[in-house]
Amino acid sequence: MxxxxxxxxxxxxxxxxxxxxxxxxxxxxxxxxxLVRKKQFRSVIDEAVPWYCTSCGACTIRCPRxxxxxxVIIELRSKMVEDGDIPVALQKALENTxxxxxxxxxxxxxxxxxxxxxxxxxxxxxxxxxxxxxxVCCIQAYDPRCMVIPANxxxxxxxxxxxxxxLGEEEACCGNEIxxxxxxxxxxxxQEENLAAFKEHGVKEIVTLSPHCMNVLKKEYGDTGIKIxxxxxxxxxxxxxxxxxxxxxxxxxxxxxxxxxxxxQNGIFDEPRAIxxxxxxxxxxxxxRSREVSxxxxxxxxxxxxxxxxxxxxxxxxxxLDAAEKEAEVIATACPFCVMTLEDPATxxxxxxxxxxxxxxxxx
Amino acid sequence: MNILVFTKRVAATQEEELRILxxxxxxxxxxxxxxxxxxxxxxxxxxxxxVEKSGGAVTAVSIGDAESDEVLRRAIAMGAKDGLLIExxxxxxDPAARSGMIRNFIQKENVPFDVIFTGVQSEDDQFGCVGGIxxxxxxxxxxxxxxxxxxxxxxxxxxxxxLEGGLQExxxxxxxxxxxxxxxxxxxxxxxxxxxxxxxxxxxxxxKAGGYSEGADAKIEVVKWTYPPKKGGAMMLSGExxxxxxxxxxxxxEKGVYQ
Numbered sequence: 001m002x003x004x005x006x007x008x009x010x011x012x013x014x015x016x017x018x019x020x021x022x023x024x025x026x027x028x029x030x031x032x033x034x035l036v037r038k039k040q041f042r043s044v045i046d047e048a049v050p051w052y053c054t055s056c057g058a059c060t061i062r063c064p065r066x067x068x069x070x071x072v073i074i075e076l077r078s079k080m081v082e083d084g085d086i087p088v089a090l091q092k093a094l095e096n097t098x099x100x101x102x103x104x105x106x107x108x109x110x111x112x113x114x115x116x117x118x119x120x121x122x123x124x125x126x127x128x129x130x131x132x133x134x135x136v137c138c139i140q141a142y143d144p145r146c147m148v149i150p151a152n153x154x155x156x157x158x159x160x161x162x163x164x165x166x167l168g169e170e171e172a173c174c175g176n177e178i179x180x181x182x183x184x185x186x187x188x189x190x191q192e193e194n195l196a197a198f199k200e201h202g203v204k205e206i207v208t209l210s211p212h213c214m215n216v217l218k219k220e221y222g223d224t225g226i227k228i229x230x231x232x233x234x235x236x237x238x239x240x241x242x243x244x245x246x247x248x249x250x251x252x253x254x255x256x257x258x259x260x261x262x263x264x265q266n267g268i269f270d271e272p273r274a275i276x277x278x279x280x281x282x283x284x285x286x287x288x289r290s291r292e293v294s295x296x297x298x299x300x301x302x303x304x305x306x307x308x309x310x311x312x313x314x315x316x317x318x319x320x321l322d323a324a325e326k327e328a329e330v331i332a333t334a335c336p337f338c339v340m341t342l343e344d345p346a347t348x349x350x351x352x353x354x355x356x357x358x359x360x361x362x363x364x
Numbered sequence: 365m366n367i368l369v370f371t372k373r374v375a376a377t378q379e380e381e382l383r384i385l386x387x388x389x390x391x392x393x394x395x396x397x398x399x400x401x402x403x404x405x406x407x408x409x410x411x412x413x414x415v416e417k418s419g420g421a422v423t424a425v426s427i428g429d430a431e432s433d434e435v436l437r438r439a440i441a442m443g444a445k446d447g448l449l450i451e452x453x454x455x456x457x458d459p460a461a462r463s464g465m466i467r468n469f470i471q472k473e474n475v476p477f478d479v480i481f482t483g484v485q486s487e488d489d490q491f492g493c494v495g496g497i498x499x500x501x502x503x504x505x506x507x508x509x510x511x512x513x514x515x516x517x518x519x520x521x522x523x524x525x526x527l528e529g530g531l532q533e534x535x536x537x538x539x540x541x542x543x544x545x546x547x548x549x550x551x552x553x554x555x556x557x558x559x560x561x562x563x564x565x566x567x568x569x570x571x572k573a574g575g576y577s578e579g580a581d582a583k584i585e586v587v588k589w590t591y592p593p594k595k596g597g598a599m600m601l602s603g604e605x606x607x608x609x610x611x612x613x614x615x616x617x618e619k620g621v622y623q
Contacts (some may be wrong), residue, residue, distance in 0.1 A: 080553060081556050082556050082557070082558060082559065083553075084553030084554040084555060084556065085553065085554070085555050088551060091554040094554065095399075095473075095554075098557070099376050099397045099399045100376070100379065100397060103381060105378075106379055107380050107381075108397065109380065109395050109396075110394075163421035169395075183556060183557065184558065185556055185557025185558040185559075185560075185561060186557045188554070188557070189557060223600075273471075
């Protein structure tokens with residue numbers, strides 16, 4: 001699978017569409033077209049530069065020559081990973097993932113601690129009839145802000161009458177960010193471990209919470225024969241067929257931020273909007289840059305785990321200013337990384353960030 | 365310069381709530397992941413940097429069960445030339461027994477070295493004295509808490525030791541010698557999984573610990589594992605977040621921490 005993703009730098013015609021679509025271009029030292037050029041000529045690059053990439057995928061989507069510039073960045077990073085010369089914060093994230101199977105280095109034994117707040121039990125996936133797995137993954141399992149997401153989604157799926165189970169401590173990091181940091185060996189280990197668990201317990205279907213997990217399970221784990229969905233797809237369908245009906249009212253102006261790994265990279269634009277518009281009195285607003293051209297929050301590609309050197313106005317802040325201009329009260333999104341990056345500037349401006357499942361749980 | 369570095373595979377316990385079993389006889393490590401001892405990681409890195417600059421070779425040695433091969437592969441991936449495992453059955457806690465075994469091993473196998481590095485301590489047992497005992501029984505000079513190696517010359521080294529009060533002590537130490545390396549002496553390189561896989565192709569020699577235990581008896585014995593006694597003085601706040609913040613602010617004001 002990884003070989004199919006190999007880059008084709010020699011076909012690049014230096015048109016610059018990649019740089020033109022890059023959320024880091026112009027404001028940071030990152031110039032993706034230049035990096036592709038340098039790769040063509042095997043020229044020396046500044047080692048700090050490839051780490052600016054957020055893996056949003058816009059360059060690869062818009063490239064007319066199928067060069068896959070975002071994969072070029074991963075190749076450049078891989079070389080630095082092999083040489084052992086990477087930012088210390090990323091080194092810690094990788095070492096933590098090696099030891100505890102999550103970048104934060106939290107105990108693997110506490111991977112199911114988010115369930116403590118539920119008033120019902122979720123079985124192990126092997127004990128389910130459907131063999132449908134709720135894939136929780138790291139940030140939702142451990143980050144206090146994001147631990148509500150699996151709890152909320154579990155409540156919603158239960159309300160919709162869907163049977164599902166979890167892997168608990170057996171689940172390992174999905175590896176989406178690990179591969180993008182350039183640690184292909186560690187990615188392979190995570191992939192093998194998860195695939196072995198899926199196989200052992202006969203998993204037939206996986207519902208993911210983070211679009212990052214959905215992306216890697218769907219596109220980079222090879223042909224698993226397992227149906228992979230983002231929870232918004234399942235919930236939108238439940239609402240459409242009447243399995244769940246949001247009863248409460250949410251009389252607020254809500255603007256939806258498309259996560260890169262859900263929207264532009266995987267084409268899921270309508271389902272999150274369908275969930276939001278099903279809520280009574282919720283007024284859905286749109287960013288000027290929405291859907292395919294949604295502005296990246298800068299949480300992907302390993303950027304969740306370290307700070308780049310340059311000081312500049314972060315995209316999350318730009319996004320919040322855009323939301324304020326549209327007179328939104330709430331910024332809704334469907335990705336834990338987006339929640340984390342958007343929340344600080346939003347709080348500063350008196351706005352609220354909500355993961356879609358949080359809004360839905362409130363009105364269910 | 366030939367540098368012998370000791371590296372240990374330890375339980376990664378920082379994030380765990382460990383359970384004592386069998387009325388204090390053992391600690392349940394069945395679900396705890398293992399890793400390289402942090403101090404040893406710095407020691408390997410420092411040794412590799414010295415030989416990269418001045419020539420020579422690094423030999424990594426580990427005392428432990430067969431799984432300890434993992435930390436040898438890691439050391440080789442970092443730049444060590446060889447990995448030697450002294451394979452024990454049960455974990456060897458006693459630092460005098462460990463040091464005695466190392467002495468016997470070095471002498472019996474004629475392991476050549478100019479300098480021996482250990483980490484200052486290991487994360488699991490935290491005795492912090494294998495380096496010191498080893499130096500004493502090998503009758504070699506010893507420097508502990510080494511935070512810098514300023515020069516490596518024929519017959520001596522100049523190293524810096526970390527002291528309290530923000531001081532460092534620079535000492536000239538003749539070689540051969542034993543140094544215990546403090547964390548923070550360098551920034552260890554990242555060791556990739558591919559690097560470890562490549563290192564697996566380098567043969568690691570395994571020696572059975574039983575052959576090196578003569579005169580290396582344990583001087584101390586673990587009587588019981590216990591939890592620290594619970595102390596009072598902590599107060600748990602409860603309620604909604606806003607309430608708790610209000611309560612906390614009240615306490616801080618009352619104690620005069622916040623005006």
